[in-house]
Amino acid sequence: MGDFNAEIGADNKGYEEIMGTHGIGQMNENGERFADLCALNQMVIGGSIFPHKNIHKVTWRSPDHTTENQIDHICFVKRFRRSFQDVRVMRDADVSSDHHMIMTTLKLKLKKYPATNAVRKRYNVKTLQNKDVQGKFQISIAFRFSALRDIIENETDIEKHWQHTKIVDMKRANKLWGKRKATTKSGSLLRQFRS
Structure with a gap:
Protein backbone atom coordinates (compact mmCIF):
# COMPACT_ATOMS: atom_id res chain seq x y z
CA MET A 1 0.00 0.00 0.00
CA GLY A 2 1.56 3.29 -1.01
CA ASP A 3 0.71 6.99 -0.86
CA PHE A 4 -0.52 6.82 2.74
CA ASN A 5 2.90 7.96 3.99
CA ALA A 6 2.17 5.59 6.86
CA GLU A 7 5.16 5.03 9.11
CA ILE A 8 4.42 2.03 11.30
CA GLY A 9 7.62 2.02 13.37
CA ALA A 10 9.11 -0.80 15.42
CA ASP A 11 6.84 -0.57 18.47
CA ASN A 12 3.87 -2.87 17.99
CA LYS A 13 2.13 -2.39 21.36
CA GLY A 14 -1.58 -2.87 20.84
CA TYR A 15 -0.97 -4.18 17.31
CA GLU A 16 0.81 -7.46 18.08
CA GLU A 17 -1.64 -9.42 15.93
CA ILE A 18 -1.10 -7.40 12.77
CA MET A 19 2.56 -6.32 12.78
CA GLY A 20 5.97 -7.35 14.01
CA THR A 21 8.78 -5.43 15.68
CA HIS A 22 11.02 -5.05 12.62
CA GLY A 23 9.74 -1.71 11.33
CA ILE A 24 11.76 1.52 11.14
CA GLY A 25 11.31 4.73 13.13
CA GLN A 26 8.22 5.83 15.04
CA MET A 27 4.55 5.33 14.17
CA ASN A 28 2.95 8.50 12.82
CA LYS A 107 4.82 -20.51 -0.81
CA LEU A 108 1.34 -21.72 -1.65
CA LYS A 109 -0.16 -25.14 -1.14
CA LEU A 110 -2.95 -25.50 -3.63
CA LYS A 111 -5.70 -27.98 -2.94
CA LYS A 112 -6.18 -30.69 -5.46
CA TYR A 113 -9.86 -31.12 -6.13
CA PRO A 114 -10.98 -34.60 -7.16
CA ALA A 115 -12.27 -34.98 -10.66
CA THR A 116 -16.03 -35.00 -10.86
CA ASN A 117 -17.76 -38.07 -12.15
CA ALA A 118 -20.19 -36.02 -14.18
CA VAL A 119 -20.11 -37.13 -17.80
CA ARG A 120 -20.11 -34.32 -20.30
CA LYS A 121 -22.69 -34.79 -23.03
CA ARG A 122 -21.24 -34.56 -26.48
CA TYR A 123 -23.54 -34.45 -29.42
CA ASN A 124 -22.83 -35.93 -32.81
CA VAL A 125 -22.72 -32.64 -34.73
CA LYS A 126 -21.37 -34.36 -37.84
CA THR A 127 -24.96 -35.33 -38.57
CA LEU A 128 -25.56 -31.65 -39.41
CA GLN A 129 -23.73 -32.30 -42.70
CA ASN A 130 -26.82 -34.25 -43.78
CA LYS A 131 -29.26 -31.88 -45.60
CA ASP A 132 -32.35 -33.50 -44.00
CA VAL A 133 -31.00 -32.97 -40.49
CA GLN A 134 -29.99 -29.41 -41.37
CA GLY A 135 -33.53 -28.61 -42.52
CA LYS A 136 -35.10 -30.16 -39.42
CA PHE A 137 -32.68 -28.25 -37.23
CA GLN A 138 -33.45 -24.91 -38.90
CA ILE A 139 -37.20 -25.47 -38.60
CA SER A 140 -36.80 -26.53 -34.97
CA ILE A 141 -34.79 -23.37 -34.15
CA ALA A 142 -37.32 -21.14 -35.94
CA PHE A 143 -40.19 -22.65 -33.92
CA ARG A 144 -38.14 -22.35 -30.74
CA PHE A 145 -37.48 -18.63 -31.21
CA SER A 146 -41.12 -17.86 -31.95
CA ALA A 147 -42.11 -19.77 -28.79
CA LEU A 148 -39.38 -17.96 -26.84
CA ARG A 149 -40.85 -14.59 -27.75
CA ASP A 150 -44.19 -15.58 -26.19
CA ILE A 151 -42.54 -16.98 -23.05
CA ILE A 152 -40.32 -13.92 -22.54
CA GLU A 153 -43.29 -11.57 -22.79
CA ASN A 154 -45.19 -13.53 -20.10
CA GLU A 155 -42.32 -14.83 -17.90
CA THR A 156 -40.83 -12.72 -15.11
CA ASP A 157 -38.54 -15.29 -13.43
CA ILE A 158 -35.44 -15.43 -15.64
CA GLU A 159 -33.92 -18.46 -13.82
CA LYS A 160 -37.07 -20.52 -14.40
CA HIS A 161 -37.06 -19.42 -18.04
CA TRP A 162 -33.40 -20.45 -18.45
CA GLN A 163 -34.00 -23.92 -16.94
CA HIS A 164 -36.95 -24.46 -19.25
CA THR A 165 -34.94 -23.35 -22.30
CA LYS A 166 -31.99 -25.55 -21.38
CA ILE A 167 -34.09 -28.70 -20.94
CA VAL A 168 -35.98 -28.19 -24.20
CA ASP A 169 -32.81 -27.51 -26.18
CA MET A 170 -31.03 -30.56 -24.77
CA LYS A 171 -33.96 -32.78 -25.66
CA ARG A 172 -34.03 -31.35 -29.16
CA ALA A 173 -30.27 -31.89 -29.64
CA ASN A 174 -30.59 -35.48 -28.39
CA LYS A 175 -33.42 -36.17 -30.81
CA LEU A 176 -31.86 -34.54 -33.89
CA TRP A 177 -28.17 -35.35 -33.52
CA GLY A 178 -27.84 -38.16 -31.03
CA LYS A 179 -24.85 -38.59 -28.79
CA ARG A 180 -21.32 -38.99 -30.06
CA LYS A 181 -19.64 -42.30 -29.28
CA ALA A 182 -16.83 -41.96 -26.80
CA THR A 183 -13.38 -42.78 -28.13
CA THR A 184 -10.37 -43.47 -26.00
CA LYS A 185 -6.78 -42.79 -26.91
CA SER A 186 -5.83 -46.43 -26.42
CA GLY A 187 -8.63 -47.50 -28.77
CA SER A 188 -7.49 -45.08 -31.47
CA LEU A 189 -3.89 -46.30 -31.09
CA LEU A 190 -5.02 -49.90 -31.51
CA ARG A 191 -6.84 -48.98 -34.70
CA GLN A 192 -3.68 -47.33 -36.05
CA PHE A 193 -1.60 -50.47 -35.42
CA ARG A 194 -4.18 -52.71 -37.08
CA SER A 195 -4.34 -50.63 -40.26
Whole structure:
Protein backbone atom coordinates (compact mmCIF):
# COMPACT_ATOMS: atom_id res chain seq x y z
CA MET A 1 0.00 0.00 0.00
CA GLY A 2 1.56 3.29 -1.01
CA ASP A 3 0.71 6.99 -0.86
CA PHE A 4 -0.52 6.82 2.74
CA ASN A 5 2.90 7.96 3.99
CA ALA A 6 2.17 5.59 6.86
CA GLU A 7 5.16 5.03 9.11
CA ILE A 8 4.42 2.03 11.30
CA GLY A 9 7.62 2.02 13.37
CA ALA A 10 9.11 -0.80 15.42
CA ASP A 11 6.84 -0.57 18.47
CA ASN A 12 3.87 -2.87 17.99
CA LYS A 13 2.13 -2.39 21.36
CA GLY A 14 -1.58 -2.87 20.84
CA TYR A 15 -0.97 -4.18 17.31
CA GLU A 16 0.81 -7.46 18.08
CA GLU A 17 -1.64 -9.42 15.93
CA ILE A 18 -1.10 -7.40 12.77
CA MET A 19 2.56 -6.32 12.78
CA GLY A 20 5.97 -7.35 14.01
CA THR A 21 8.78 -5.43 15.68
CA HIS A 22 11.02 -5.05 12.62
CA GLY A 23 9.74 -1.71 11.33
CA ILE A 24 11.76 1.52 11.14
CA GLY A 25 11.31 4.73 13.13
CA GLN A 26 8.22 5.83 15.04
CA MET A 27 4.55 5.33 14.17
CA ASN A 28 2.95 8.50 12.82
CA GLU A 29 -0.75 9.41 12.60
CA ASN A 30 -1.18 7.84 9.15
CA GLY A 31 0.62 4.75 10.41
CA GLU A 32 -1.89 4.49 13.22
CA ARG A 33 -4.79 4.77 10.77
CA PHE A 34 -3.17 2.17 8.55
CA ALA A 35 -2.65 -0.23 11.46
CA ASP A 36 -6.29 0.28 12.54
CA LEU A 37 -7.44 -0.46 8.98
CA CYS A 38 -5.38 -3.67 8.95
CA ALA A 39 -6.70 -4.70 12.38
CA LEU A 40 -10.28 -4.09 11.26
CA ASN A 41 -9.81 -6.23 8.13
CA GLN A 42 -7.76 -9.01 9.77
CA MET A 43 -4.64 -8.17 7.75
CA VAL A 44 -0.92 -8.36 8.56
CA ILE A 45 1.71 -5.76 7.60
CA GLY A 46 4.45 -7.84 5.99
CA GLY A 47 7.43 -5.47 6.12
CA SER A 48 7.45 -5.41 9.93
CA ILE A 49 7.54 -9.18 10.44
CA PHE A 50 10.79 -10.26 8.81
CA PRO A 51 14.17 -9.15 10.24
CA HIS A 52 16.43 -7.40 7.70
CA LYS A 53 19.09 -4.73 7.65
CA ASN A 54 17.66 -1.22 7.44
CA ILE A 55 18.83 -0.93 3.83
CA HIS A 56 16.37 -3.73 2.97
CA LYS A 57 13.48 -2.11 4.88
CA VAL A 58 13.66 1.53 3.72
CA THR A 59 11.14 2.15 0.93
CA TRP A 60 11.64 5.92 0.49
CA ARG A 61 14.66 8.19 0.60
CA SER A 62 14.49 11.97 0.40
CA PRO A 63 16.18 13.64 -2.61
CA ASP A 64 18.98 14.97 -0.40
CA HIS A 65 19.58 11.42 0.99
CA THR A 66 19.20 12.53 4.62
CA THR A 67 15.77 11.13 5.49
CA GLU A 68 14.75 7.49 5.06
CA ASN A 69 11.36 5.98 5.86
CA GLN A 70 9.42 2.78 5.57
CA ILE A 71 6.19 4.16 4.15
CA ASP A 72 5.24 1.55 1.51
CA HIS A 73 3.87 -1.76 2.72
CA ILE A 74 2.65 -5.17 1.63
CA CYS A 75 -0.40 -6.41 3.53
CA PHE A 76 -1.99 -9.82 3.42
CA VAL A 77 -4.90 -11.56 5.08
CA LYS A 78 -3.96 -13.09 8.42
CA ARG A 79 -4.98 -16.62 7.47
CA PHE A 80 -2.29 -16.65 4.75
CA ARG A 81 0.43 -15.59 7.21
CA ARG A 82 2.27 -18.93 7.00
CA SER A 83 2.41 -18.73 3.19
CA PHE A 84 4.64 -15.65 3.27
CA GLN A 85 8.34 -16.51 3.50
CA ASP A 86 9.86 -13.02 3.22
CA VAL A 87 9.10 -9.35 2.50
CA ARG A 88 11.98 -7.01 1.63
CA VAL A 89 12.89 -3.96 -0.41
CA MET A 90 14.62 -4.43 -3.77
CA ARG A 91 16.87 -1.43 -4.31
CA ASP A 92 18.19 -2.68 -7.68
CA ALA A 93 14.97 -2.10 -9.59
CA ASP A 94 15.22 1.12 -11.58
CA VAL A 95 11.66 2.43 -11.68
CA SER A 96 12.46 6.17 -11.96
CA SER A 97 11.01 6.91 -8.54
CA ASP A 98 12.20 7.96 -5.11
CA HIS A 99 10.41 4.86 -3.77
CA HIS A 100 11.96 1.41 -3.82
CA MET A 101 10.14 -1.70 -4.96
CA ILE A 102 8.94 -4.19 -2.33
CA MET A 103 9.14 -7.89 -3.07
CA THR A 104 7.57 -10.79 -1.26
CA THR A 105 8.33 -14.49 -1.40
CA LEU A 106 5.45 -16.82 -0.74
CA LYS A 107 4.82 -20.51 -0.81
CA LEU A 108 1.34 -21.72 -1.65
CA LYS A 109 -0.16 -25.14 -1.14
CA LEU A 110 -2.95 -25.50 -3.63
CA LYS A 111 -5.70 -27.98 -2.94
CA LYS A 112 -6.18 -30.69 -5.46
CA TYR A 113 -9.86 -31.12 -6.13
CA PRO A 114 -10.98 -34.60 -7.16
CA ALA A 115 -12.27 -34.98 -10.66
CA THR A 116 -16.03 -35.00 -10.86
CA ASN A 117 -17.76 -38.07 -12.15
CA ALA A 118 -20.19 -36.02 -14.18
CA VAL A 119 -20.11 -37.13 -17.80
CA ARG A 120 -20.11 -34.32 -20.30
CA LYS A 121 -22.69 -34.79 -23.03
CA ARG A 122 -21.24 -34.56 -26.48
CA TYR A 123 -23.54 -34.45 -29.42
CA ASN A 124 -22.83 -35.93 -32.81
CA VAL A 125 -22.72 -32.64 -34.73
CA LYS A 126 -21.37 -34.36 -37.84
CA THR A 127 -24.96 -35.33 -38.57
CA LEU A 128 -25.56 -31.65 -39.41
CA GLN A 129 -23.73 -32.30 -42.70
CA ASN A 130 -26.82 -34.25 -43.78
CA LYS A 131 -29.26 -31.88 -45.60
CA ASP A 132 -32.35 -33.50 -44.00
CA VAL A 133 -31.00 -32.97 -40.49
CA GLN A 134 -29.99 -29.41 -41.37
CA GLY A 135 -33.53 -28.61 -42.52
CA LYS A 136 -35.10 -30.16 -39.42
CA PHE A 137 -32.68 -28.25 -37.23
CA GLN A 138 -33.45 -24.91 -38.90
CA ILE A 139 -37.20 -25.47 -38.60
CA SER A 140 -36.80 -26.53 -34.97
CA ILE A 141 -34.79 -23.37 -34.15
CA ALA A 142 -37.32 -21.14 -35.94
CA PHE A 143 -40.19 -22.65 -33.92
CA ARG A 144 -38.14 -22.35 -30.74
CA PHE A 145 -37.48 -18.63 -31.21
CA SER A 146 -41.12 -17.86 -31.95
CA ALA A 147 -42.11 -19.77 -28.79
CA LEU A 148 -39.38 -17.96 -26.84
CA ARG A 149 -40.85 -14.59 -27.75
CA ASP A 150 -44.19 -15.58 -26.19
CA ILE A 151 -42.54 -16.98 -23.05
CA ILE A 152 -40.32 -13.92 -22.54
CA GLU A 153 -43.29 -11.57 -22.79
CA ASN A 154 -45.19 -13.53 -20.10
CA GLU A 155 -42.32 -14.83 -17.90
CA THR A 156 -40.83 -12.72 -15.11
CA ASP A 157 -38.54 -15.29 -13.43
CA ILE A 158 -35.44 -15.43 -15.64
CA GLU A 159 -33.92 -18.46 -13.82
CA LYS A 160 -37.07 -20.52 -14.40
CA HIS A 161 -37.06 -19.42 -18.04
CA TRP A 162 -33.40 -20.45 -18.45
CA GLN A 163 -34.00 -23.92 -16.94
CA HIS A 164 -36.95 -24.46 -19.25
CA THR A 165 -34.94 -23.35 -22.30
CA LYS A 166 -31.99 -25.55 -21.38
CA ILE A 167 -34.09 -28.70 -20.94
CA VAL A 168 -35.98 -28.19 -24.20
CA ASP A 169 -32.81 -27.51 -26.18
CA MET A 170 -31.03 -30.56 -24.77
CA LYS A 171 -33.96 -32.78 -25.66
CA ARG A 172 -34.03 -31.35 -29.16
CA ALA A 173 -30.27 -31.89 -29.64
CA ASN A 174 -30.59 -35.48 -28.39
CA LYS A 175 -33.42 -36.17 -30.81
CA LEU A 176 -31.86 -34.54 -33.89
CA TRP A 177 -28.17 -35.35 -33.52
CA GLY A 178 -27.84 -38.16 -31.03
CA LYS A 179 -24.85 -38.59 -28.79
CA ARG A 180 -21.32 -38.99 -30.06
CA LYS A 181 -19.64 -42.30 -29.28
CA ALA A 182 -16.83 -41.96 -26.80
CA THR A 183 -13.38 -42.78 -28.13
CA THR A 184 -10.37 -43.47 -26.00
CA LYS A 185 -6.78 -42.79 -26.91
CA SER A 186 -5.83 -46.43 -26.42
CA GLY A 187 -8.63 -47.50 -28.77
CA SER A 188 -7.49 -45.08 -31.47
CA LEU A 189 -3.89 -46.30 -31.09
CA LEU A 190 -5.02 -49.90 -31.51
CA ARG A 191 -6.84 -48.98 -34.70
CA GLN A 192 -3.68 -47.33 -36.05
CA PHE A 193 -1.60 -50.47 -35.42
CA ARG A 194 -4.18 -52.71 -37.08
CA SER A 195 -4.34 -50.63 -40.26
